[in-house]
Amino acid sequence: xxxxxxxPFNGHAQSRTTADSMRQRGELTxxxxxxxxxxxxxxxxxxxxxxxxSDPIQQHLLNSDVNLTRVSGAELPDLYxxxxxxxxxxxxxxxxxxWDNAATVLARLNQRYEKVRTELPIEERLRIxxxxxxxHTLRGARQVKxxxxx
Numbered sequence: 282x283x284x285x286x287x288x289p290f291n292g293h294a295q296s297r298t299t300a301d302s303m304r305q306r307g308e309l310t311x312x313x314x315x316x317x318x319x320x321x322x323x324x325x326x327x328x329x330x331x332x333x334x335s336d337p338i339q340q341h342l343l344n345s346d347v348n349l350t351r352v353s354g355a356e357l358p359d360l361y362x363x364x365x366x367x368x369x370x371x372x373x374x375x376x377x378x379x380w381d382n383a384a385t386v387l388a389r390l391n392q393r394y395e396k397v398r399t400e401l402p403i404e405e406r407l408r409i410x411x412x413x414x415x416x417h418t419l420r421g422a423r424q425v426k427x428x429x430x431x
Contacts, residue, residue, distance in 0.1 A: 338382045339389070342367050349393045354400030361390060361412040372419050380420050387416055 340346045344363045352360065368383060375383070391413065398406055 336386075339386045342383060342386045349389045352393055352397075354397035354405075357390070357394055357397065357401070358405045358408055361409050364390065365412045365415055368416055368419060372423065375423070380423065383416070384420070387413070 335346070339349075342364050343360050344367065345360075347356075347360065349360075364383075364386065371379075394409060398409075401409075
């Protein structure tokens with residue numbers, strides 16, 4: 282009887298832990314990544330990002346050197362579009378590390394999106410959500426393909 286009483290709480294704790302870990306990897310559509318993900322960039326220290334990104338991976342994926350913490354809401358849809366265009370073009374050559382790097386950049390975009398989304402019209406928000414979903418679909422398709430090939 283006592284075990285049954287604890288089941289609802291146990292299920293809630295597990296789903297929350299899973300959601301939190303997915304959020305840290307930037308895997309939930311529109312999720313806010315943890316500060317930890319952004320505090321430890323893979324290539325450039327955070328102090329060098331005062332005026333521009335200085336992250337070569339982000340520069341490549343977005344086709345520009347931009348400081349995402351200062352991007353306006355109006356600029357975000359174009360940045361997401363560039364990000365997904367690069368992903369579409371290069372995804373077949375990407376390693377798992379490349380996918381992780383792209384997910385980190387997407388998490389940065391998503392973090393900024395959460396701060397400025399109210400500035401955007403609903404059409405632009407839907408467009409951004411579509412790009413977010415497409416990234417996760419492409420990444421998932423790659424994982425499935427790799428499993429089948431094994």
